[in-house]
Amino acid sequence: MPEPRVVTFREALREAMVEEMERDPSIFLMGEEVGHYQGAYKVSEGMLARFGEKRVIDTPIAETGFAGVGIGAAMIGLRPIIEFMTWNFSLTAYDQLVNNAAKLRYMSNGQFTLPIVFRGPGGAAHAVAAQHSQALESLYAHVPGLKVVMPATPADAKGLLKAAIRDDNPVVFIESEVMYALKGEVPAGEHVVPLGLADVKRPGRDVTVVTWAKMLHTSLKAAEELARDGIEVEVLDLRTIRPLDCETIVDSVRRTGRCLVVQEGWPFAGVASEVIMLVVRAAFDELDAPPERLTSLDVPMPYATNLETLVLPSPDRVVAAVRRLLGLEEVPVRPAAAGGTR
Amino acid sequence: MDASLLLDLYRSMALCRRFEEAAAKAYTQGKIRGFLHLYIGQEAVAVGAISAAESTDYIVATYREHAHYLARTGDARAAMAELYGRATGASGGRGGSMHLFDAGKRFLGGWAIVGGHVPIAAGVAFASKYRDEKDVTLCFFGDGTANMGAFHEGLALAGLWKLPVVFICENNQYAMGTPLYRTLSVPDVAVRARGYPMESEIVNGDDVLEMRDAVRRAVERARKDSLPFFIEAKTYRFRGHSMADPAKYRSKEEVQKWMERDPINVLGQRMQTLGIASAEQLRALDDDVKAQVEDAVEFAEQSPLPAPETVTEHVYA
Numbered sequence: 001m002p003e004p005r006v007v008t009f010r011e012a013l014r015e016a017m018v019e020e021m022e023r024d025p026s027i028f029l030m031g032e033e034v035g036h037y038q039g040a041y042k043v044s045e046g047m048l049a050r051f052g053e054k055r056v057i058d059t060p061i062a063e064t065g066f067a068g069v070g071i072g073a074a075m076i077g078l079r080p081i082i083e084f085m086t087w088n089f090s091l092t093a094y095d096q097l098v099n100n101a102a103k104l105r106y107m108s109n110g111q112f113t114l115p116i117v118f119r120g121p122g123g124a125a126h127a128v129a130a131q132h133s134q135a136l137e138s139l140y141a142h143v144p145g146l147k148v149v150m151p152a153t154p155a156d157a158k159g160l161l162k163a164a165i166r167d168d169n170p171v172v173f174i175e176s177e178v179m180y181a182l183k184g185e186v187p188a189g190e191h192v193v194p195l196g197l198a199d200v201k202r203p204g205r206d207v208t209v210v211t212w213a214k215m216l217h218t219s220l221k222a223a224e225e226l227a228r229d230g231i232e233v234e235v236l237d238l239r240t241i242r243p244l245d246c247e248t249i250v251d252s253v254r255r256t257g258r259c260l261v262v263q264e265g266w267p268f269a270g271v272a273s274e275v276i277m278l279v280v281r282a283a284f285d286e287l288d289a290p291p292e293r294l295t296s297l298d299v300p301m302p303y304a305t306n307l308e309t310l311v312l313p314s315p316d317r318v319v320a321a322v323r324r325l326l327g328l329e330e331v332p333v334r335p336a337a338a339g340g341t342r
Numbered sequence: 343m344d345a346s347l348l349l350d351l352y353r354s355m356a357l358c359r360r361f362e363e364a365a366a367k368a369y370t371q372g373k374i375r376g377f378l379h380l381y382i383g384q385e386a387v388a389v390g391a392i393s394a395a396e397s398t399d400y401i402v403a404t405y406r407e408h409a410h411y412l413a414r415t416g417d418a419r420a421a422m423a424e425l426y427g428r429a430t431g432a433s434g435g436r437g438g439s440m441h442l443f444d445a446g447k448r449f450l451g452g453w454a455i456v457g458g459h460v461p462i463a464a465g466v467a468f469a470s471k472y473r474d475e476k477d478v479t480l481c482f483f484g485d486g487t488a489n490m491g492a493f494h495e496g497l498a499l500a501g502l503w504k505l506p507v508v509f510i511c512e513n514n515q516y517a518m519g520t521p522l523y524r525t526l527s528v529p530d531v532a533v534r535a536r537g538y539p540m541e542s543e544i545v546n547g548d549d550v551l552e553m554r555d556a557v558r559r560a561v562e563r564a565r566k567d568s569l570p571f572f573i574e575a576k577t578y579r580f581r582g583h584s585m586a587d588p589a590k591y592r593s594k595e596e597v598q599k600w601m602e603r604d605p606i607n608v609l610g611q612r613m614q615t616l617g618i619a620s621a622e623q624l625r626a627l628d629d630d631v632k633a634q635v636e637d638a639v640e641f642a643e644q645s646p647l648p649a650p651e652t653v654t655e656h657v658y659a
Contacts, residue, residue: 028472054472060502065461065495072465075450076400078472095492099455100462108443108451109434110656144657168659 005188010180012154013043013119016161017081019189021051024079027165030057030066031083031120040085041121041180067093067118071101074116074170081165087122087136087174094139101170102145117164119173123214123264124312126178130300133308135213135265140172141242141274147171147195148241152216154184156239159193167195176214198245200252204232207322208252210275211262212238215313219262222318233322241271249275250282257288258325262313267295294321345618351393351550352613352624354416355385355606356631358409361418364635365408365425365439369585373643374425378439379406383548383580386605387512389413390553391480391573395561398448400470400479402463405440405454406512410482414449418638428645435648436656448477457483457490460509464500464570467507471568478564479507480557486517488531500570501538508560509535511574512547518583519591535572547575548603578603 007015021027028051033040035048035058048056059066063084070080084090090097097118104112123135141148147169151157157175164171201216202223211219216237223233234252238245253259259279261272272293279291297311323329362382368374381388392401392413403410411421411432424431425439432442433452440454450466453459463481470477487493488511500507511531515522528534532542541563545556553575560571578600582589589597613619619627 060498062495062498064492065464065499068458068461068492068496069465069468069499072402072450072462072467073469073472074465075462076466076469078469092491095455095458096461100453100458104451105659106656107433107437107441108445108656109436110659111433111443111445112450113659115659147658 005186006183007154007186008180009154009157009175009182009184010041010043012158012186013161013175014045014047015186016158016165017044018047018050020162020165021055026077027079027081028055028057029081029083030059030070032059032061032085034058034083041177043180044083063089063093064096067096068100070116070118071096071104071114074114075104075112079115079165081117081119084118084120086132086177087120088132088134090118090120090136097140097146097170097172098143102143106145113168114170115168117161117171117173119161120175121177121180122174123176124296124301127303127305127308129303133301135263135296137174137241138265138270141271145170146242148174149195149239150174150213150241151239152179152213152237154182155186155191156193156199158186159191160195160239162192163195166192171195174213179214193239195240196243196245197239198248199237199239200234200248201237202233202235204234204256206232206256207258207260207325208234208236208256209260209262209318209322210236210238210249212241213264215262215264218313218315219318221315222322225315225319226322231322231326244274244278246278246282249278253279253283254286257286259287259291260318260321260325261291261293262318263293263295264313265296266298267293268298270295289325289327292321292325294318343616343618348609348613348618349627351389351554352606352609353627353631354389354393354413355550355609356628357416357418357634358385358389358412359606360628360631360635361412361421361638362408364639365422366585368425368639374439375427376438377405378425378585379583380581380585381406381409381579383600383604384512384514384577385409386550386553386609387510387547387575387577388482390550391482391510391557394554394558395478395480399477399561400448400450400466402450402459402466402479403452403482404459404484405452406484407442407452407482408439411442411444411449411452415444415447417444418634419641420444422638422642423645426642426645427647428642429648430641430645457487457492459483460487460493460496461499463507464496464505467500467505468503471505476565477506478561480510480561481507482510482512484517485511485513485515485522485526485531487511488526488534497535497538497540497570501540504568505570506564506568507570508557508564509570509572510557511572512577513574514577514579516579516583516592519587519589521591530574532572532574538570540570540572542572542574544574544576547577548605548608550605550609
């Protein structure tokens with residue numbers, strides 16, 4: 001067993017890329033500012049010096065162009081890592097991911113494999129307003145042919161990214177700019193976390209909270225607070241959104257009888273809806289209360305800090321939602337947004 | 343003049359023409375469904391270009407790609423079976439007319455969102471260069487692509503990174519039903535190549551030999567110097583945008599004028615003038631091709647449908 005050390009989320013991601021690139025010369029990193037600038041968020045710091053311009057490739061601001069280049073290169077056997085400076089910008093390349101990357105294998109009757117990772121930070125950031133602050137995983141998880149991975153801890157960041165790079169499918173790998181400095185124990189060397197496996201980050205008997213990425217930490221804080229009142233929350237970190245680890249989710253909810261899904265994205269047609277559908281169908285008889293979801297408000301992200309705080313799930317809102325599930329609290333009042341669901 | 347080369351080119355173009363005529367017939371009979379975009383009239387572009395490349399060079403094409411597939415693979419059976427949605431088709435019945443693939447013969451699609459495949463072609467060329475392989479990528483697209491963002495981003499990266507890719511614009515004068523002068527701000531699509539920069543050449547796309555020579559020069563250049571090249575082939579589609587389009591936006595006179603440049607007739611007459619083949623020999627060759635297409639139709643009709651239990655296969659590797 002390799003010795004764990006404390007490193008940042010950012011370093012863990014870099015370690016995964018560096019180790020994989022050392023192992024396999026067909027892997028390269030391409031994106032805006034990944035080389036000479038050392039990464040817009042310093043994830044790729046030092047990689048240009050280590051691998052040279054052939055394998056750490058700065059691109060112009062042309063997401064459609066370099067996402068497509070990655071797909072073409074993967075079609076004939078390379079294993080590209082395509083970095084989006086943020087997932088917000090991936091929307092200009094959405095056609096490449098949805099129509100090309102996701103469908104090539106199926107349309108060609110399995111003649112092509114597409115081992116490519118699209119990675120970068122996503123989700124809400126601080127005070128950057130509507131176009132730079134949004135959780136888009138449901139858009140990608142909707143599409144058959146794509147895998148969607150969202151690590152929440154440095155150890156998972158390393159292990160999942162290594163697994164994603166080794167996977168023979170297009171993988172959407174969503175990090176978070178506000179988690180890059182997060183520290184945690186990470187095994188040195190070979191540490192691979194298989195895709196498609198959720199992880200119980202905190203065991204508990206009363207309520208299952210299903211969450212992922214940044215919301216894991218929000219949920220863990222809430223669980224600590226609830227524990228002081230004797231409420232034991234099981235916090236389940238999905239880690240991979242697609243394929244979804246149905247077994248672990250259902251197993252947990254069968255034990256607790258209650259399920260809350262906490263997601264950073266918008267409520268309508270989000271991942272939480274899919275998880276709740278699964279829970280209702282597979283654990284209906286064991287449920288002691290209707291499953292609930294806590295999401296962001298159904299609005300584009302506002303800039304003003306007081307409004308931004310209002311939009312996002314927070315530990316106290318998770319606490320309230322759990323207490324509500326247990327019948328300990330009335331439905332809290334939050335502003336209703338246009339067409340909004342709670 | 344190499345007689346066997348001319349005979350091969352003639353046969354290849356005739357195969358494309360007869361294949362698509364048979365496909366159109368099957369479409370009107372309801373045997374082929376969905377979209378069917380015919381290339382009739384433009385055959386010299388694909389046949390000339392692909393004949394100029396090595397069989398190890400990569401082809402990336404659009405949704406109007408029957409001729410490109412046939413020029414590369416010669417496999418009329420797999421193409422027709424795909425149009426029929428059969429398990430024996432080029433893409434197992436999952437792709438249809440717009441998504442023909444043959445990985446083994448380096449025929450990389452069959453892409454149906456205008457412009458979306460241009461960066462992909464650049465990426466294939468990127469991979470060849472990355473691995474120090476000398477293969478060149480041929481990327482086909484229509485004039486309607488020239489205003490798409492993906493087209494410009496693909497060309498920009500190919501120019502910036504000096505990728506060995508030959509972009510071949512099949513300028514058939516219409517972006518679906520809208521004439522070029524109403525959709526393009528410049529007289530020739532080739533003008534667009536200058537800014538990236540890459541050399542370009544405007545070619546009579548109805549002359550298979552001119553097409554072949556131009557693409558051969560471009561491919562050699564791309565291979566030797568690792569540089570992109572842009573070719574604009576002026577041509578015309580004799581039919582509508584797809585089978586659903588009666589092409590009423592064009593005058594009979596205009597269509598007639600272009601049909602006088604029918605690439606198959608042009609080559610046939612040249613071969614007769616040069617004494618390479620008599621009218622009778624060309625007819626016999628055409629009959630031979632017709633028999634090949636009939637065989638392909640028969641093969642498609644006899645082929646099994648894709649097995650229902652396979653519907654979820656190949657979503658993931």
